[in-house]
Amino acid sequence: MVADPHFHSLHDAAWTKRAGLRALTAALGADNIRWVGGAIRDSLLGQEVEDVDCATTHLPAAVMERCQEAGIRTVPTGIDHGTVTAILDDSPVEITTLRRDVATDGRRATIAFAQEWQEDAARRDFTINALFAHPETLEISDYFGGLEDLAERRVRFIGDAKQRIREDHLRILRYFRFQARFGSQLDEEAEAACSELAETIKGLSRERVAAELFKLLELPDPGETLGRMRALGVLQVILPETCPPQLKALSQLIAGEQAQGFDTSAIRRLAALLPALPDIADSVAARLRMSRKQRAHLICVSERQPDDPANMHALAYREGTDCAVDRVLLAGADATPLKDWQVPQFPLKGGEIVERGLAVGPQVAQIRRAVEELWIAEGFPAHDRVHELLDQVVQQSPDAAQ
Secondary structure (H helix, E strand, O other), X not given: OOOOOOOOOHHHOHHHHOHHHHHHHHHHOHHHEEEEOHHHXXXXXXXXXXXXXEEEXXXXXXXXXXXXXXXXXXXXXXXXXXXXXXXXXXXXXEEEEOEEEEEEOEOOEEEEEOOOHHHHHHOOOEHHHOEEEOOOOOOEEEOOOHHHHHHOOEOOEOOOHHXXXXXXXXXXXXXXXXXXXXXXXXXXXXXXXXXXXXXXXXXXOHHHHHHHHHHHHOOOOOHHHXXXXXXXXXXXXXXXXXXXXXXXXXHHHHHHHHHHOOOOOHHHHHHHOOOXXXXXXXXXXXXXOOOHXXXXXXXXXXXXXXXXXXXXXXXXXXXXXXXXXXXXXXXXXXOHHHOOOOOOOOOOXXXXXXXXXXXXXXXXXXXXXXXXXXXHHOOOOOHHHHHHHHHHHHHHOOOOOO
């Protein structure tokens, strides 16, 4: 690879020096494998890399046999599609036999194994994801102009954009995610193809759509990309509830997150894209097949009120800190007072109420709840003040001892 001022050197990337990768290279043979995809792309951009993927000319059975002989444990994680995972000390590595597509239907592909690196590269989605690196020399093989696209920050489909989308409809959403992450120069062919074929997303499983949407929402600033998705008719297919006011709310939320130092949250940002109505939040959560916990959180955030910022600590006590932070941020207010705040535990026990002369029964629970509400309203005072509040409530109770 000729030195390019746009890129960092792969030789400087920490992952290329992992002992586990050296052992894997020795087991499979340097000429029989290539590091591929995201690890190459991100390293050239100077970004941190966790996961490393490997392409190989070996069939899966040979991969497992050679790894076993070298003392490397493998798991057949995607054996039907040629993928074996090597369990290495520093990080697991997915090893996939070179493939070519035999048939596709927009949701899944029937594959056959191949022997040529370029044949495998040709079935990938974008040029910037089809970069291969030799495990020893780190020389990069670029068959479709991916290096130039990466230097120009352009996300471009390999070959005909419409054809690539027809092979896998999820590539529409992947295009916008990669555009939000890497892109600055728009590819007109890709944008037009995504717009024309947007309705094909409806044929995908809800889980795949949700996973891709959440990855997009977790990026530092996907606001502009989501706005373009709506202009192209793509966002309406997956989130028809989102209108321009919600996109503006998302931009304001992102600015608040960044200014206050909060990590990104896909659910918080999804809430910004929806009207603040629990029924809609519940419907969207069901449509996206969100987990029970995610669904409850989205509904909680959708119940936001104008006075949330003024009552943020009470809100955090009742609904949890995560929901409170999201509601305060969505209100455009400062949520930093909640960052290190520990939700207090209400110190009053039922026995302390009985000691005031009340008989054990429902009235005790009612009094405890009444005292708790006063305690919350006063900003969670200490135990002594709780007893004073208890005395006040007991004195007003018709069941108090005379």
